[in-house]
Amino acid sequence: MIMKLILNEKDILNKSLEKGYIDNKKPINTIKILAKHYLSIGMNVRQTIDSINNFLLKNMDKYNSVKWINSIETMVIKIHKAKDYKLLDIKQVEITEKELDTIKNIDNEKYEKLAFVLLVYAKIYNQINENDKNWVNAEHKDIFSDAKIAIKIIEQGKMIYQLVGMGLVESTVIVDKTNIKVNFANKESKVVLVISDFRNYVYEYLRWKGRNIKECENEECKILFSPTNNSNKYCKNCAKKLHNEVKRNTWHKNKDKYRNARQTKDPVNP
Numbered sequence: 001m002i003m004k005l006i007l008n009e010k011d012i013l014n015k016s017l018e019k020g021y022i023d024n025k026k027p028i029n030t031i032k033i034l035a036k037h038y039l040s041i042g043m044n045v046r047q048t049i050d051s052i053n054n055f056l057l058k059n060m061d062k063y064n065s066v067k068w069i070n071s072i073e074t075m076v077i078k079i080h081k082a083k084d085y086k087l088l089d090i091k092q093v094e095i096t097e098k099e100l101d102t103i104k105n106i107d108n109e110k111y112e113k114l115a116f117v118l119l120v121y122a123k124i125y126n127q128i129n130e131n132d133k134n135w136v137n138a139e140h141k142d143i144f145s146d147a148k149i150a151i152k153i154i155e156q157g158k159m160i161y162q163l164v165g166m167g168l169v170e171s172t173v174i175v176d177k178t179n180i181k182v183n184f185a186n187k188e189s190k191v192v193l194v195i196s197d198f199r200n201y202v203y204e205y206l207r208w209k210g211r212n213i214k215e216c217e218n219e220e221c222k223i224l225f226s227p228t229n230n231s232n233k234y235c236k237n238c239a240k241k242l243h244n245e246v247k248r249n250t251w252h253k254n255k256d257k258y259r260n261a262r263q264t265k266d267p268v269n270p
């Protein structure tokens with residue numbers, strides 16, 4: 001699942017305004033989006049703070065004004081100062097043939113996956129910053145989690161350093177957070193891959209390379225996954241859910257049968 005970045009603030013704002021949606025894991029995300037919205041329609045700082053407070057009061061479970069008011073004020077003042085009310089609306093990222101060829105030429109799948117993920121990040125950051133500088137500013141753990149490479153933090157730094165050695169990226173600091181510039185982006189070449197689903201997107205690359213990658217057959221899911229055997233039709237999550245559902249249904253169907261069986265066998269109350 002990609003990064004901590006929220007790519008579709010516009011959709012989220014609509015969901016909030018229409019249905020009272022709140023990002024319960026990180027309410028500050030909702031606060032930020034609402035702040036941009038209210039300021040953009042001409043409210044002043046005070047009105048914006050009040051509107052957000054009212055929104056949360058109405059829609060958030062166990063909302064506590066006292067606990068949240070400082071965070072709301074800080075966020076609203078920050079956005080008002082920056083005058084940046086634009087809502088992110090990143091729908092897709094395009095990957096070109098030359099870029100993919102460069103990645104494939106690394107000829108080491110772990111490094112290929114890392115390079116691919118960095119390229120996707122760079123293209124997302126280009127859209128966020130409205131430039132073509134290909135700079136990535138993200139935490140290593142997010143990058144490696146997206147790349148599905150499970151290694152220690154120290155090894156993460158080393159892998160990035162290897163890409164620097166190959167001339168594919170440049171980087172400023174190597175701690176756990178680094179600014180990385182992707183050098184092999186080439187948007188002049190033909191677009192071969194369009195990524196619009198940022199869950200498991202590293203599999204797009206593996207699929208392009210010809211690996212056996214499937215799309216989950218649950219219409220509401222459709223996530224890409226790497227099947228452990230060829231008969232897998234669903235991703236792990238959906239397979240598990242389906243399995244539980246089948247188990248539950250079988251139990252319901254047989255419930256009366258079991259109950260009758262138990263009653264007839266009851267030796268204490270014949």
Ligand SMILES: [Zn+2]
Nearest residue numbers: 216221235238
């Ligand atoms: Zn699924």
